[in-house]
Amino acid sequence: MYVLHYWPDSASLIVRLVLEELGVPFQARRIDRAAGELDSPAYRALHPLGKIPVLETPDGPMFETAAILLYLSERHAALAPLPGTPDRAAFLKWLCFTSFNLHATLLEVFYPDRVAGPQAAPQVLAHAGPRVTGFLQVLERMVAHEAPAFLSTAPSVLGYYLAVQMRWLAQLPPGSPGHVASTDYPALHAVLAALEARPAARRAARAEALGPTLFTLAET
DSSP: OEEEEEOTTSTHHHHHHHHHHHTOOEEEEEOOTTTTGGGSHHHHHHOTTOOSOEEEETTEEEESHHHHHHHHHHHTTOSSOOTTSTTHHHHHHHHHHIIIIIIHHHHHHHOTHHHHOGGGHHHHHHHHHHHHHHHHHHHHHHHHHHOOTTSSSSOOHHHHHHHHHHHHHHTSOTTSTTOOOGGGSHHHHHHHHHHHTSHHHHHHHHHTTOOSOSSOGGGO
């Protein structure tokens, strides 16, 4: 059985959503952050940097969100184009784009002091916010023009990955660097609205007490 080490509404939510969509049994183990578990020797043995998420698998512990998503989609032959299929190259390209660009920049938006220290946080935010918008515009154009099955109203690892990140951005105060409303991106909004209606998304939302409109919360 998989064991997901999680914290509510963190990157582990992405993995929980995929596990729920796959319908595979897993144990969700909430991390005791107040007790400093992320820095404990036991947790550092699972993730050397003490970050979230970690998924314990039959093949050993996994970390890095994109790596976990690839592992699960290949192991269960679902929610992504499989190796050797025509859409595989495009899927890998856009999964890496989302991980290396959007997700990495979100860390600057939410933790700007980690990049260059507290005094430089305003400058980090000033640069990170427009980049987030730019990355979403690229994804919006791609979905609108290419309509790939791996990022559509059908469930996919990339769809859930992007939907959670847009959820976080929608929770930022309006007008602040990085804030977005999914309705500003009609093609992506359609993906989010379809995914949050899925039984898997509703189960994940209940498990972490996140409300019924998991991804389009800013518009409800």
